[in-house]
Amino acid sequence: MAGDDHSCDGVSARAAIIESGYYGYPPSTRRQDYVLVLLQLLWRMRFDLLLLLITVLVHNDWIPRSWTANESVVRIMGIAASIFLGFRNTQAIGRWWEARKLWGTVVNVSRNWADSLRAHLDSSRPPGRQERKLLRLQVAIVWQLNFQLRNFWHRDLRELQDQLLQDLRLPSTTSLRQLGQLRGVWIGDLHRQGLTDGFGRLQLMQVGNACTDAIGGLERIRNTPLPASYEVLSDF
Numbered sequence: 001m002a003g004d005d006h007s008c009d010g011v012s013a014r015a016a017i018i019e020s021g022y023y024g025y026p027p028s029t030r031r032q033d034y035v036l037v038l039l040q041l042l043w044r045m046r047f048d049l050l051l052l053l054i055t056v057l058v059h060n061d062w063i064p065r066s067w068t069a070n071e072s073v074v075r076i077m078g079i080a081a082s083i084f085l086g087f088r089n090t091q092a093i094g095r096w097w098e099a100r101k102l103w104g105t106v107v108n109v110s111r112n113w114a115d116s117l118r119a120h121l122d123s124s125r126p127p128g129r130q131e132r133k134l135l136r137l138q139v140a141i142v143w144q145l146n147f148q149l150r151n152f153w154h155r156d157l158r159e160l161q162d163q164l165l166q167d168l169r170l171p172s173t174t175s176l177r178q179l180g181q182l183r184g185v186w187i188g189d190l191h192r193q194g195l196t197d198g199f200g201r202l203q204l205m206q207v208g209n210a211c212t213d214a215i216g217g218l219e220r221i222r223n224t225p226l227p228a229s230y231e232v233l234s235d236f
Contacts, residue, residue, distance in 0.1 A: 095221050098217070098221060099218060099221050102214045102217045102218050102221075103214075103218065105210070105211075105214040106142060106145065106211060106214045106215065106218075109207060109210050109211040109214060110138050110139075110142055110211070112207050112210075113134075113135075113138045113204075113207050113208070113211070114135060114138070116200075116203055116204055116207050117131050117134055117135065117204070118131075119200075119203075120196045120197075120199075120200030120201075120203055120204060121190070121195055121196055121200070130186075130189075130190060130193075130195060133168060133186065134183070134186055134187075134190075136164055136167060136168055137168060137179065137182065137183055137186065138183075138211075139164060140161065140164045140165060140168065140170075140179055141176065141179045141180065141183070141211070141215075143157070143160070143161045143164070144161065144174075144175075144176045144179060145176055145215055145218065147161070148176055148219075149218055149219075149222055170182075176215070180208070180211075180212055180215070183208050184205070184208065187201055187204045187205055187208065188201070190204075
């Protein structure tokens, strides 16, 4: 028991460092990758650069002005560009705001998970292995979601996650979906062992389902890019 408490203290201390704001940013770009990043940027901006080149050619009379003298064409192109830019900006802000709300839901659900466990487990017994295991499982779910959404991780955070999975007797290759399924199995085990009643099991499942819904929303935003047609004129 003392060993478990010491392990929890270590996890809490590292979690406090993480929440202080030191983490959360991608690793710095290596110098040898600058050329690759520049080439990728130029490729994404190829249409913008083409339009800029045409503008320069027109301004220096390298293209006959009779080709661009029609004001109606200019107005139509301006209206079209404004529609593209307006749609892109609106959609980008909407996706960003929805993602913020969904991540806030994950945070709140994690707090509700801890509170619900303490409320519905048998209070006549001291907090035992099952409660600690389910709390650690929720922490592992959140960190696995963080890694999946960002598609990168710091080495020490990955080591922390691996330690959590090892404490739960799970392989380091356990996926986010497998962790969610395991939560349902362990909630059923609580009920079968008499550690919670039917109402408690229902409440815990509702909290878990709310977390799953928020995770699904975040995955949808990450996996659904804006239409390619709206990438034009909007890479800046």
